[in-house]
Amino acid sequence: MQSLVLSNTLSKKKEVFKPLDKNNIRMYVCGPTVYDFPHIGNARPLIVFDVLFRVLKKIFGGDSVTYVRNITDIDDKIIKSSNEKNIEFKKLTEEITKSFHEDCKFLGCLKPTFEPKATDHIDQMIEIIDTLLNKKYAYEQKGHVFFDISKFPSYGSLSKKTIKDLNAGSRVEISKIKKNPGDFVLWKPSKYNEPSWDSKYGKGRPGWHIECSAMSKKYLNTSFDIHGGGLDLVFPHHENEIAQSFCANEKFLAKYWIHNGYVTVNKKKMAKSENNFITINDLKKKYNGQTIRLAMLFTHYTQPFDWNEKILKDAKITLDKWYEFYIDDNIKINENNLTFLLDDLNIPNMITNIHKLYNYAKEGDLESAKQLNASCKFLGLFSQNKETWFKFNKKTSIKPEEINSLINERNNARKNKNFKKSDEIRDYLLKNNILLEDEANETKWKFKE
RNA sequence: GGCCACGUGGCGGAAUGGUUACGCAGAGGAUUGCAAAUCCUUUUAUCCCAGUUCAAUUCUGGGCGUGGCCUCCA
Numbered sequence: 001m002q003s004l005v006l007s008n009t010l011s012k013k014k015e016v017f018k019p020l021d022k023n024n025i026r027m028y029v030c031g032p033t034v035y036d037f038p039h040i041g042n043a044r045p046l047i048v049f050d051v052l053f054r055v056l057k058k059i060f061g062g063d064s065v066t067y068v069r070n071i072t073d074i075d076d077k078i079i080k081s082s083n084e085k086n087i088e089f090k091k092l093t094e095e096i097t098k099s100f101h102e103d104c105k106f107l108g109c110l111k112p113t114f115e116p117k118a119t120d121h122i123d124q125m126i127e128i129i130d131t132l133l134n135k136k137y138a139y140e141q142k143g144h145v146f147f148d149i150s151k152f153p154s155y156g157s158l159s160k161k162t163i164k165d166l167n168a169g170s171r172v173e174i175s176k177i178k179k180n181p182g183d184f185v186l187w188k189p190s191k192y193n194e195p196s197w198d199s200k201y202g203k204g205r206p207g208w209h210i211e212c213s214a215m216s217k218k219y220l221n222t223s224f225d226i227h228g229g230g231l232d233l234v235f236p237h238h239e240n241e242i243a244q245s246f247c248a249n250e251k252f253l254a255k256y257w258i259h260n261g262y263v264t265v266n267k268k269k270m271a272k273s274e275n276n277f278i279t280i281n282d283l284k285k286k287y288n289g290q291t292i293r294l295a296m297l298f299t300h301y302t303q304p305f306d307w308n309e310k311i312l313k314d315a316k317i318t319l320d321k322w323y324e325f326y327i328d329d330n331i332k333i334n335e336n337n338l339t340f341l342l343d344d345l346n347i348p349n350m351i352t353n354i355h356k357l358y359n360y361a362k363e364g365d366l367e368s369a370k371q372l373n374a375s376c377k378f379l380g381l382f383s384q385n386k387e388t389w390f391k392f393n394k395k396t397s398i399k400p401e402e403i404n405s406l407i408n409e410r411n412n413a414r415k416n417k418n419f420k421k422s423d424e425i426r427d428y429l430l431k432n433n434i435l436l437e438d439e440a441n442e443t444k445w446k447f448k449e
Numbered sequence: 450g451g452c453c454a455c456g457u458g459g460c461g462g463a464a465u466g467g468u469u470a471c472g473c474a475g476a477g478g479a480u481u482g483c484a485a486a487u488c489c490u491u492u493u494a495u496c497c498c499a500g501u502u503c504a505a506u507u508c509u510g511g512g513c514g515u516g517g518c519c520u521c522c523a
Contacts, residue, residue, distance in 0.1 A: 012453095030523070042523050077521070159518075165451045166519055184520065208520090230523030231454095240520085260523075261454090267515065271522055298461065298472085304454090304516080311461065314473050348463050352471040362487095419482055426484075437486050444486090 001335055004059060004342045006052075006226075007302050009234060009257040010158055014344055017256065019225055025060050026224035027053065028216045028254065030233055031069040031115070034096035035077040038103050039277035040292070040307065041263040041270040045230050047293055048260045048301040048345070050109040050380060052228070055341050058333075058378075068219045069112040070212060071097055073119050074205055079194055089195050093119075103280040106289040108380040116215045118206070122197045124214035125206045128248045129186045129199075137247040141177045143189035143202040149182045152243045158257060159235035184240050186210050209240040216253070217245070227254035231261055232269075261304045263296075270307065278307070288389075290381050291315045297347045297379060316449075319389070322354065322376060325361045325369040326386035333374035341378075350375065390447070398432050407436070407443050 004017040019025050029049045032038060049069075056065045073093040082089040104111075118125075129145055132138035137151045149155045149163060156162050166182050175181070185207035190196035196203040216224065222245070229238065238257065245253040262269045265276045283292060295315035299305045337357070340350035354375050360368035376382040398406075410425040426436050435448045 032523075033521095038523090045523050075521095159452085161452065161519070182520070231517080232522050235518060236520045237522090262517075262523085264516080269517070269522090273521065300463075303462090306461090308461090310473080314461065317473070346463075348461095348471085352463070355471060414482075417482070423483075430485095435485065438481075438484080439486080446486095 001059065002339060002342055004055065005344050006256055006258055007344050009259050012160075015256065017225075019060070020223065020255065022060055023064050025056050025065040025226075026220040027056065027065070027067045027226040027228065028212070028220055028224060029067070029069045029112075029227075030212060030229035030237065031071050032096075032100055033072040033075055033077060034093045034100060035075070035081045036272065037096065037099055037279045037281050039270060039272070039279050040283065040296075041230070041277060043103065043107055043280055043292070044263050044296055044301075044305065045228065045260050046104060046109050047107055047296050047380075049228050049258075050107075051297070051341070051345060051347065052226070052258070053110060053112070054378060054380070055345065058338065066114070066220060067112040068114045068116065068216065070215050071100075071115060071117045072208075072211055073097070073117050074195060074211075075118075075208055099281065106280065106284060108289055108293050108383050110380075114219045116219060118211035118215070121211065121214045121218065122206065124218055125210045126187075126199050128210060128214055128217070128244065129201075131248045132186065132244060135247065137244075138186055139179065140201055143204060144177060144185055145187040145201050146178055146183040147186055147240065147244055147247075148179055149184070149243060150180055152247055155182075155243055156239060158239050158242055161235060161239075184209060184236065186244070209237055210244065212237075212241050213245040213248070213253075216241075217249070222249040222251045222253075224254055226256045226258055228258040228260075231259045234259055260301045261299075264304050264306045267304075267306060287312055287316070288319075290319060290383060290389075294319060294351075294379075294381060298351065300348055301345055318351075319381070322358060322372060323382070323386055323389045325358065325372050326382060326389070327370060327373045328385055329373070331370045331374040331377075333378045334371060337371050337375050338378070347379065350379070398429070398434065403429065403434055403445055407445065410436075411443060 005014045006017050007013070008015045027049070029045060032042060049067075053065065053067045056067075071093075074089070078089055078093060082092040085092065129138065132147065133140065133145065136148075138145050138147050140146075156166070163180070163182055187199060187201050187204050187206060187210075189202055189204040194205070196205055216227070227238065227241075234257075242253050264270060268274060268276060270277050280292075291312055292315070295311045296305060298311060298315065337350075337353060340346045340353060343349070354372055357368045357372040357375065361372055373382060406425050406429060410422045413419070413422040413425070429436060429445070430448065433448045434445050437444045437446070
């Protein structure tokens with residue numbers, strides 16, 4: 001099999017994936033901060049890295065891949081949101097986590113190997129902070145512990161920034177208690193009514209980035225293969241993770257840094273703060289998870305994905321076609337049909353290939369139909385059987401018996417050349433989402449949408 | 450202000466130093482009472498200007514445009 005190639009943010013190039021240990025492939029992907037319901041921008045990394053997880057398992061064997069996706073269940077936004085809703089922060093994070101899990105399932109994502117929570121790893125975070133303090137990479141100031149970025153010369157290597165550039169036009173008010181404006185907090189004091197943990201630096205809570213360094217270390221060791229997430233995490237989150245992990249462990253954190261492009265709306269980044277987001281919850285009411293999944297896979301993961309309804313319609317039409325050849329059997333994908341994914345997860349090319357398989361299948365080629373199924377299943381599609389798929393979300397007020405009797409009535413009218421009546425019946429059914437197809441010997445019906 | 454990414458037909462979207470994918474939509478035809486479905490055929494594109502080259506959409510430089518980051522963000 002040809003080797004897997006991935007776009008590495010670190011080198012800004014496509015690189016051949018060479019595992020640190022081919023019997024133990026390790027991938028860490030930044031999961032959600034559970035303060036609000038996930039939107040489709042959040043869905044993209046779930047889907048992208050789910051496909052990568054499947055590819056790695058296929059290449060190296062299912063038991064040789066460890067995929068960690070954390071849940072950040074303590075941070076300022078969580079505290080703010082729980083205060084606003086006047087509920088305990090644990091209650092909020094549990095509710096959002098539950099919803100998040102439903103969304104993952106809805107989108108056809110496999111469960112990661114581990115899904116650690118930040119609040120279960122406070123001790124591990126404190127351990128790293130201690131190390132950084134001892135090594136003088138961090139300093140204490142009024143109950144805070146800050147990472148001193150001036151002590152880490154290669155700070156900014158991932159995001160191609162320099163400390164000098166960062167200071168040039170900062171839009172954030174410069175904190176007086178930091179040595180450098182770019183220093184970031186490892187530990188901060190909590191107010192009396194905020195969640196807090198005891199530490200030698202005082203009662204407080206961890207800063208934003210330290211949880212990922214702690215959890216990746218615990219589950220994947222100090223160095224691992226792939227670290228992934230959305231493009232907006234490159235700076236400062238991943239940059240800071242690199243700094244603190246490297247300085248604490250004196251080993252590189254991850255070899256391949258993989259980032260998915262933004263989901264945009266009218267070319268503008270989808271974000272909570274822009275108020276241009278659509279939650280997965282909202283979408284559930286209207287679309288099947290596979291439709292959303294395929295729509296997102298139409299675009300290469302490094303490119304921006306501009307959200308619009310036309311793409312969902314295209315995805316639905318495509319799946320309707322492909323599902324005609326659904327086979328209820330577990331068929332293994334062959335190498336030819338998988339190679340597209342090895343080239344930096346070129347799913348658009350894989351989809352083109354599935355269209356070709358579809359055309360051969362239509363000509364009666366069973367092997368193509370089988371590989372169409374295998375390809376779709378590999379991408380996490382075809383998670384329902386054919387019958388359930390075509391019934392999904394179909395609404396009509398007419399009972400099947402009535403449909404059949406109307407069809408009979410119409411066909412009688414057609415025999416008597418009473419086309420006015422037959423067209424009336426057809427229009428009536430169409431208004432109720434029933435589309436008729438007259439074949440040689442019988443009239444078939446299906447849902448229009 | 451600094452840094453970065455992107456610009457392909459009506460829409461979505463790959464790829465490539467030469468032969469210009471693919472899907473949706475559109476057009477014409479077959480078929481049909483008319484449709485639908487199906488089948489066949491088919492139109493339309495590489496932001497602009499230079500340079501390198503036998504040849505550039507692809508490489509280089511400049512311009513224009515759009516977007517992103519500069520400690521909320523997937």
